[in-house]
Amino acid sequence: MIMVVQELLWNSVRNRPDRPAVSDRTERLRWSELGARVAATADELTDLGVRPGDRVVALAGPCVRTVVLMWAVLELGAVFVPLHPGLTRMQVDHVVNDCDARVVVADGPAGAPLAGGRRVIDLADLPRVSAAPRPRRATTSENAPALLIYTSGTTGNPKGVVCPHRQVRAAVESIGSCLGYRSDDVIACRLPLAFDYGLYQLLLAADCGAEVVIVSAAEDVRLLRIIVERGVTVVPLVPSLARMLIALHRHRPVGTVLRLVTNTGARMAPALMEEFLERFPRVQYASMYGMTECKRISILPTNEWRAHPESVGRAIPGDEILILDENGEPVGTGHPGEIVVRGRTVMSGYWGVPMEAQDRYRRALDGSVELHTGDRGRLDDTGRLFFMGRNDDIVKRHGIRISLNEIESAAERVEGVDAAVALHPSGPSESLTLCFTGPADPDSLGITLEEFLDQARAPDRIIRMDSIPLTHNAKPDRRQLENLCLGTVS
Incomplete structure (x- = not known):
């Protein structure tokens, strides 16, 4: 049996037609209604010339209509390319050109044509009229791309990660087995659907028949x-x-039926999660680690977090984590090195880039593809992974290699610090700046950190900020923070 992503949808349509599937602040669809809308939208896309393998760019925010569009694109055997609507025109043009998009669907008036003269279809113009839901209309290979997800492009233009049906289905199966989503779950998704963490909530929900409640900013x-x-x-x-x-609950404490929260993409300080669990005591927490290039890498069982709050878990089923030194050789247990992943969720590479030219994906001796993450970590004797920061965040100070993540983690253990970000020094002799939010006094924080950090790791400047700027995917925006700090210092 060919296991393609859209079968997740049709399985829930067949098995749970009258159960709620997805909602936003304007509409709520049952699985049967979602299937009908998908079929009607797929017909409309066909009339627009979309064929199997074509790329369809979705420049749209999180809403039910975007969900319908995603499933309709997959139903046609085409490739769904989600983009954040806050991207600049230059960024959008780059992606549209790079993937040679057949159609661009945007949440709002069409406006001027995009790169290559491609016209933009308004998401609101796609049909809401129901059609009889039909099973897959295109014969799709498991090895064909289902999703093309563009990375943030912090070191240049964003690159599209090719996500074939086989690997996406494998990721859904492995993550679902670890997290235990259930058919009676209601998942609140406040994440962008252009962020794979948000997008996969739709797939995980379809896999078990749960409902997704989409919440906008x-x-x-x-x-x-x-x-x-x-x-x-x-x-x-x-x-x-x-x-x-936490702030909303502090203002108005209420009871909830929350049972599970997860985190990935940005470091969750143990102290922050401790406070969260104090306010929501019935909740279990799953700490996770992953990246778009292979979706998820590790998940920590919920019953192990309190004993190992710094760990991001063990490799998910079907994957293997290696820790390699600078020469590509495995290191011993407990020793740091680069995190390398092999297994069934490793995606097939970057769009349009030959394998020999790819920096992250590399061909192993057995012919399989390995992902060299560029992140540093270590494994304990039970296989738990401890994330230590990106290679880009490793700097040399006073002749010692240090991780900025170490400094941030130390600061976030101090009372009165809500979040901390250490900025990358421009050179070995340049000062190291730590930015933080919270009521702590910067001078007192510096004195406290001297107890935890040696001279090489101690920040030279500590700046309290009203807030930490975030990227579209809710990660710290280090570039913007550096600009803000330059203004603060001057």
């Missing part, structure tokens, strides 16, 4: 109320969302 002040009113049981978190829910 405009509803942030109501997020806790939505969780209560909709009976939300699962929330995929990032640190900024955890802080938001």
Whole structure:
């Protein structure tokens, strides 16, 4: 049996037609209704010339219509390319050109044509009229691309990660087996659907028949109320969302039926999660590690977090984690090195880039593809992974190689520090700046950090910020923070 991604949808349509599937602040669809909308939208895309293998760019925010579009694109055997609507025109043009998009669908008026004269279809113009849901209309290979997800491009133009049906299905199966999503779960997704962490909530929900409640940024002040009113049981978190829910609960404490929260993409300080769990005591927390290039790498069982709060878990089923030194040789247990992943969730590479020219993906001796993450970590004797930062965040100070992640983690253990980001020095002799949010006094924080950090790791400057700027995917925006700090210092 060919296991393609869209079968997740049709299985839930057949098995749970009258159960809620997805909702936003304007509409709510059952699985049968979602299937009907998908079929009608697929017909419309066919009329627009979309064929199997074509790339369809979705420049749209998280909403039910975007969900329908994703499933319709997959139903046609085409490739779904999600983009954040906040991207600049130059960034969008790059992606549209790079993937040679057949159609661009945007959430709003079409406006001027994009790169190559491609016209933009308004998401609102796609049909809402129901059609009889049909099974797969295109014969799709498991090895064909299902998704093309562009990375943030912090070191240049973004690159599209090719995500074939086989690997996407493998990731859904492995993550689902670790997290245990259930058919009676209600998942509140406040993440962008252009962020694979958000996008996969739709796939995980379809796999088990759960409901996804899509929450927009405009509803942030109501997020806790939505969780209560909709009976939300699962929330995929990032640190900024955890802080938001803590603040909302502090303002108006309420009971919830939350049972599970997760985190990936940005480091969750143990102290922050401790405070979250104090306010939501029935909740279990799964710490995870991954990257778009292979979706998920490791998940820590919920019952191990309190004993190992710094760990991001063991390799998910079907994958293997290696820790290699600078010469590509395995290191011993407990020793740091580069995190390398092999297994069934490793995606097939970057769009349009020959394998020999790829920096992350490399062909192993047995012909399989390995992912060299560029991240540093270590494994304990049970296979638990401890993330130590990116290779880009390893700097040399006073003749010692240090990780900026070490400094941030130390600061976030201090009372009065909500979040901390250490900025990359421009050279070995340049000063090291630590930015933080929270009520702590910068001078007192510096004195406290002297107890935890040696001279090579101690920051030269500590700046308290009102907030840490975030990227579209809710990760710290280091470039913007550096610019803000330059202004603060001057």
